Amino acid sequence: MATETHExxxxxxxxxGSAGMPQLDFSTWGNQIFWLIVTLVVIYLILSKxxxxxxxxxxxxxxxxxxxxIAAAEELKQQARDAEAAYEKALANARAEAAAIVEATRxxxxxxxxxxxxxxxxxxxxxxxxxxxxxxxxxxxxxxxAETVARDTAAEIVTALGFSAPEGEIAGAVSARLKG
Amino acid sequence: MATExxxxxxxxxxxxxxxxxxxxxxxxxxxxxxxxYTITNVTLWMAITVxxxxxxxxxxxxxxKQVPSRGQSMAEMAYGFVYKMVEDVTGKDGLRYFPYxxxxxxxxxxxxxxxxxxxxxxxxxxxxxxxxxxxxxxLTVTILGFVLHGAQFLGxxxxxxxxxxxxxxxxxxxxxxxxxxxxxxxxRLAGNMMAGHAVIKVFAGFAAIAAVSPVSILAIVGMxxxxxxxxxxxxxxxxxxxxxxxxxxxxxxx
Numbered sequence: 001m002a003t004e005t006h007e008x009x010x011x012x013x014x015x016x017g018s019a020g021m022p023q024l025d026f027s028t029w030g031n032q033i034f035w036l037i038v039t040l041v042v043i044y045l046i047l048s049k050x051x052x053x054x055x056x057x058x059x060x061x062x063x064x065x066x067x068x069x070i071a072a073a074e075e076l077k078q079q080a081r082d083a084e085a086a087y088e089k090a091l092a093n094a095r096a097e098a099a100a101i102v103e104a105t106r107x108x109x110x111x112x113x114x115x116x117x118x119x120x121x122x123x124x125x126x127x128x129x130x131x132x133x134x135x136x137x138x139x140x141x142x143x144x145x146a147e148t149v150a151r152d153t154a155a156e157i158v159t160a161l162g163f164s165a166p167e168g169e170i171a172g173a174v175s176a177r178l179k180g
Numbered sequence: 181m182a183t184e185x186x187x188x189x190x191x192x193x194x195x196x197x198x199x200x201x202x203x204x205x206x207x208x209x210x211x212x213x214x215x216x217y218t219i220t221n222v223t224l225w226m227a228i229t230v231x232x233x234x235x236x237x238x239x240x241x242x243x244x245k246q247v248p249s250r251g252q253s254m255a256e257m258a259y260g261f262v263y264k265m266v267e268d269v270t271g272k273d274g275l276r277y278f279p280y281x282x283x284x285x286x287x288x289x290x291x292x293x294x295x296x297x298x299x300x301x302x303x304x305x306x307x308x309x310x311x312x313x314x315x316x317x318x319l320t321v322t323i324l325g326f327v328l329h330g331a332q333f334l335g336x337x338x339x340x341x342x343x344x345x346x347x348x349x350x351x352x353x354x355x356x357x358x359x360x361x362x363x364x365x366x367x368r369l370a371g372n373m374m375a376g377h378a379v380i381k382v383f384a385g386f387a388a389i390a391a392v393s394p395v396s397i398l399a400i401v402g403m404x405x406x407x408x409x410x411x412x413x414x415x416x417x418x419x420x421x422x423x424x425x426x427x428x429x430x431x432x433x434x
Contacts, residue, residue, distance in 0.1 A: 020200055021200060021203075022200055022201075022203040022204045022205060022306075023203060023305070023306050023307045023308075023370065023374065024307070025204075025205070027214060028205035028214045028220075028222075028308070029308040030215070030216035031205065031214045031215065031216050031217075031218055031220055031222060032205065032222050032303070032306055032308040032309055033216075033308055033309075033312050034216045034217065035220070035222050035223045035226050036222075036226065036303070036308075036309050036312055036313075037312070038226075039226040039227075039229065039230055039287065040283060040284075040287060042230050043229075043230055043233055043283050043286060043287055044279065044280070044283045046230075046233065046234060046237070046238060047233070047237060047279060047282060047283055047286065048279040048283075050237075050238050051237035051238050051241060051255070052237075052259070052278075052279055052282065054238075054241050054244060055237070055241055055255055055256055055259045056259070057244070058241065058244050058245070058246075058248070058252070058256070059256060059259070059260070061246065062246055065246060
């Protein structure tokens with residue numbers, strides 16, 4: 001009973017002192033502050049000695065891995081770009097070579113054609129000259145024959161008409177007539 | 181206990197609210213006297229906070245995996261969150277103080293969240309706790325400011341960009357606001373924690389009336405969700421304000 005009344009008195013005093021707010025009961029402050037400081041020191045030691053270095057190391061490791069992977073990916077990309085450039089270059093070379101071959105072939109063909117044309121022209125010219133010579137010959141022969149015939153005929157006509165004329169005069173007159 | 185008996189008697193007759201009883205500091209192993217060394221519910225819940233932090237930050241990260249497990253991922257998120265906050269607010273040179281700030285953040289966030297476990301005790305709802313936290317920040321920042329910058333630290337109060345005539349007035353305001361910092365810093369946290377828990381208790385008291393109990397239970401559910409949000413936000417606010425004050429000590433120029 002004695003202790004109970006003592007407790008009741010204590011609570012009453014406490015209640016009066018704190019006006020219903022245990023937060024303002026200053027008799028417990030020492031206790032709270034003591035345990036708070038113990039708690040904070042323990043948390044600080046655990047975090048700074050164990051947890052934070054560990055988490056920091058893991059995060060740094062991960063950042064390193066990610067950076068390495070990105071660098072590797074960048075390198076592969078560069079390689080792919082190089083390969084593409086090499087392919088493009090090879091393609092361009094092949095195209096240029098093909099164009100050169102086409103050009104050479106075309107030039108050769110043109111050369112051959114030119115030569116063949118020249119040869120054909122030459123042959124044609126030779127044939128034409130030959131033909132012309134033949135024609136000239138034939139024409140000369142024909143003129144001669146016509147002159148002979150005309151001279152003979154003129155002589156015959158002169159004879160038939162009862163005239164006589166020297167051979168040379170008739171031939172000269174026919175020749176003059178044919179020329180004129 | 182005499183008070184409890186009285187409560188019991190009252191409960192028998194009508195509705196009674198004791199929303200503040202949850203904050204009473206009690207010795208765990210008998211006795212009523214609370215000495216500074218007494219093992220109380222404060223001790224218990226602070227110890228649980230420490231264990232929870234060990235579970236997350238030490239056991240959770242024990243794998244040290246490149247591809248993190250769920251626990252390790254949470255620990256890394258907490259680390260990254262506070263690290264980025266410190267870096268963004270105080271700059272690179274503030275990162276030296278990252279372990280201290282992380283300690284503060286982890287203690288507050290775990291104490292807040294564990295305080296939401298039914299029948300638990302919320303250590304951060306007590307001014308004794310939050311004032312120590314806020315004063316530690318305040319004293320550290322002030323001493324650090326003078327150690328790093330000497331008398332130039334006082335430039336924090338002398339707004340050189342303002343016209344000369346109003347500078348003394350501004351300096352007075354700056355000094356007052358500087359000394360109010362630990363007060364607002366601590367009361368904000370304890371007040372938020374206390375108010376939310378007390379409101380939940382009041383709603384729980386209403387649940388004794390059959391007619392309103394469904395509404396009251398819904399209200400408790402809603403408040404509880406809100407309180408989870410508040411638990412994280414207040415830890416965040418406390419930490420970011422710590423960073424802001426630290427920035428003032430590191431770079432006192434306006």
